[in-house]
Amino acid sequence: MINDKRSQIKKEINLENENNMMRKNQSWKRILFGAVILFAPSFIGRAWGGSSEDGSQLWLRYNKVNTCQVKTNGQSPTIDIAVRELSDYYQGPTVTLMIDKEQKEPLINDGFIIKNDTIKACNDLGLLYGAYELLRLQKEDNPLLRSKEFMRGIKSEPYYSLRLLNHWDNLDGSIERGYAGKSIFWDKDQAKLSKNNTQRLIEYARANASIGINGTVLNNVNASPKILTKPYLQEVKRIADILRPYGIRVYLSINFATPLALKQTKTADPLDKKVAEWWKKKAKDIYKLIPDFGGFLVKANSEGQPGPFDYNRSHADGANMLADALKPYGGIVMWRCFVYGAKHKGEDRVKQAVSEFQPLDGQFRDNVILQTKNGPLDFQPREPYSPIFDQIQKTPNMVELQITQEYLGQSRHLVYLAPMWREFFVYVHPNKLRAIAGVANIGDDANWCGHHFSQANWYAFGRLAWDPFLKSERIAREWLRQTFTLDKGFVEPMQRVMMESREACVNYMMPLGLHHIFSFDHHYGPEPDGFKAEYPIEWCPVYYHKADAKGIGFDRSSTGSDAVSQYREPLNKIYNDLESCPEEYLLWFHHVPWNYQMKSGLTLWQEMQEKYNSGVRDVERFCMIWDNMKPYLQNDMQRWNEVKARMDHQLENARKWRDVCLNYFGSFAKGQNAGSK
């Protein structure tokens, strides 16, 4: 973060210049578009070339060309943006934007067809998405643009209709698990709507629209009741008005006990009529201000949050009461399944979500979606998928992915997450999900995400929410080509580095199914010996690795906690058997002797050393490669330097992880005839 302040200043200077330029060149457009100008992106696309960049442009580094005549058969703030983007940045003579609701092959909402110079869609947002697709293809010099396929028309439709970011932003401007500065939405208990920040929100909306994200939860799941008070809802409305033209609906995290906390009811019991009435009234108020309000995200009876258990009611009781309140307006409830330590205290933590929710399956209203993290624990570098996706059959599911790298080196480590998410989809087919959410890594740092390469995770999340079958390699490639340079001498090695980065991180942090051996609270460095009597045992590393003289790992087989039984056939059997259990999950499911023979022929302890060492070697290699990339970024030294500083730090961390873990585990393993190096 060393350079963030400097670059923030720089950015403001740039903006100043930019605004001047805009005033000079585009006053005619301002007159033409009138009110829409507020949402137009033209002043974002600043001139850049030889000078350093600070990463604030993300992957949208378009050169203004003003060569394109854009025709359209519709008019709306959203279409206006599409027109503006293309006329500013598309390097072609003409583009036609056509709303066509009665096509031969009907298009899914927000989908589009691009055929030569025409973009067709059945709604305004589809046209905007089509415009960004065209600009992306051009920016990354995609050969598709010159292909026969393109002449015949390419069609693109979102796989999920709900593609959401979750911001864990607190109303005081801090961000839980945020590593890139302060909230872009909130500051000192009000919405950040200074002129500068309004601009920032437009840039935010534009970036999301460019990758197809169409919803955002504006506040932390550990929600303050205040968010539902009138002054705050007014602020939310202002934000919603800014985001709306870009097709982004706002949602809010709510505190389940809000009416009680605000002292407007005497209870928060979901079956209490007054409580239900309160919520109905609240929903009405919200929709009056924000007619397209998306709905609520709820963390209830989880990590100290209030919830229906407090009144001896079920999650279904709680969710349904809220769903009934939102139903008349088309709103939804996203009810989180991240629960432990409440009703099933003492049970293996990774089993508790299924224990709690499976019996309720079928009892939820049809506008409730259960939102579950990809893994059953908590966003570890590698987890098996959460078996709730097997167990919940009648209620819609959605997955909560974490873009912010809480457990993956935060904004210090270059770790590209798309391969991790794609791994999840191997086990949970995308068609089992109704929607998808990602916990954002966005803050007010000049470059949005802290690490320039963390932008790729935001980008990849959006692209996968649109099409979960896109390959990680392709996403990395298109992101690199837009964000840095088309030069394959840069793109190919860095694509490979990105692709290998997550496995490297698993190896230097927690190979072979190890998990949650992080330092307390901040979840950054290693603390395999971590134990604090005053903390819940499920927060203590020793609870998870269970290293002892005989071996290491958490026995979740049928002779242990039996977490395996929550998985569908035949995975339950495969995981249950030490011999067939995939080695990347070995210590997740089994307590394994130090001298257990791995498939490689090494003992577990030898293999563990190999993994830790290879993770460190990978980072050493990544650092060498980044050093070699310097010539490609000669006019981009700020970004090169900032990444360089972070990679040096990552290497230092990786070595520390290895040394601390091998030293600690070695104290058990050595002398156990575990094979020596």
Next chain:
Amino acid sequence: MINDKRSQIKKEINLENENNMMRKNQSWKRILFGAVILFAPSFIGRAWGGSSEDGSQLWLRYNKVNTCQVKTNGQSPTIDIAVRELSDYYQGPTVTLMIDKEQKEPLINDGFIIKNDTIKACNDLGLLYGAYELLRLQKEDNPLLRSKEFMRGIKSEPYYSLRLLNHWDNLDGSIERGYAGKSIFWDKDQAKLSKNNTQRLIEYARANASIGINGTVLNNVNASPKILTKPYLQEVKRIADILRPYGIRVYLSINFATPLALKQTKTADPLDKKVAEWWKKKAKDIYKLIPDFGGFLVKANSEGQPGPFDYNRSHADGANMLADALKPYGGIVMWRCFVYGAKHKGEDRVKQAVSEFQPLDGQFRDNVILQTKNGPLDFQPREPYSPIFDQIQKTPNMVELQITQEYLGQSRHLVYLAPMWREFFVYVHPNKLRAIAGVANIGDDANWCGHHFSQANWYAFGRLAWDPFLKSERIAREWLRQTFTLDKGFVEPMQRVMMESREACVNYMMPLGLHHIFSFDHHYGPEPDGFKAEYPIEWCPVYYHKADAKGIGFDRSSTGSDAVSQYREPLNKIYNDLESCPEEYLLWFHHVPWNYQMKSGLTLWQEMQEKYNSGVRDVERFCMIWDNMKPYLQNDMQRWNEVKARMDHQLENARKWRDVCLNYFGSFAKGQNAGSK
């Protein structure tokens, strides 16, 4: 070789016991089979179980069961062997061997069909091969035996009709590039036909038959004229008689100047009538003794050997003269293309074979086959394929592979060669070849090949000669399961070690297309600074790597020696362009700056360090794995110990290779801004 003497003694003791046992149990059979007994394998299958083994049984470690009744509609020494093998070792009630020359689908010679308990073939040898197939499937507990496919019948036919071993055995009993003791054929200028060694030759024949090898060249290509003298031909006849029932024809390497050397002519000019007459007469004599004699293998005008150039005649003149002599008897000439330093002295050595032979294409008799090494240089750990296979279109080609690991750690390093040979077939489709030969790694060491794992290369050569499309993994697996144990805890890791071993060797010796930086003469250790003014420059390492202040590698592009032009389209273009040249051949084809950026993003010098280090790490891992394999070989400690000693040695060597090479090349690379580690 520490244990070889001890194991030799042990083996002799075993044989003694075995012979006693045989005498006791099987005297009835001896009476029954009469003369054939000499060739019967029953006394090879010694009882084994708890006791140590010395590797002398190779992959033929069958338990005698005597449960099988074998019926047959033919009778011949070859069929008798098949009957004996099955009745001794096949664990089933009955097998029928059927010669069937008029099948619906005709079988290629030596092919067979196994359907349940019946083996069908169109010749005797096909039945023998079928018998060994059945025994192999049983020994390795192949599920095919219990499959529906097997019930419907499996058919197997050799891809090549000529599947030859080449022995570089000298008549004094030494072996050129032999690392497993002395010759099994020759000793002190006569055939080794003591009782013990006759038994050895039967075991040799049996082992070859079990993998389908059907020809063998008994003497070194650097051939003594003496081999064609009467006394020697008598010896050859005796060997041929031993090998014949196993379907193995004998061939001889000949010295082109034999009649002159023996002072029976005044010249060896192939166009001299008396010379031609001499060869015709010689052929007649040979075929009188050995009616199924295979033919001649000829190294002419190569590394000091005489040849037609000595009389200003061409290779075609020489080969055709010999071919004419053999033609009446069905014999062939295998004329080696391994030539350099003769007519095209000064030209890039790897180009000379094409320069010399391509103009002659079409001028050879139809019983001449050109025999060329897989690569254009000389059996390096990795070479691109020899472009002669592109350039010679009208004359039949055969490949000469080297089973003995002259340049791959000899009998000291565990290096499984099947992946290298399969890599050759990627570039030269097997259907471009008429035949296949392998330079044997067989000597009189108790375990035949020096390193127990070198046996796998003999085995793999035979299996690939039968079916070049067999996967290396499968061959390794079936070899391991027959040779050591069925236990997958042993087989799976060791299969992986075998599969990775060749790439590891390339990496710790000569990565990225480096070649021939071996110590002079013995071709074992590294000598990158090797230069001797008194030697031909093509023997000096510095000639091949050309390291200097700017970079490293041999420029064979169109701006260099233009060796690339000998390759077919589009490979010539791909190799010629530094950017598209596969990196495993980079320094073979190009002189490359030390700071050249590799595809990984590392500089050449960094990548070179990575490769050397990763090769060493691989061997470290192989050693750990072998240590861990000890429990599987608790009753097989001799073999475990012998392999262990060699692997320790290999690791020491690998480290030396890395250190010597990085130290030497580093003296050029460092300070060249080649990227630092």
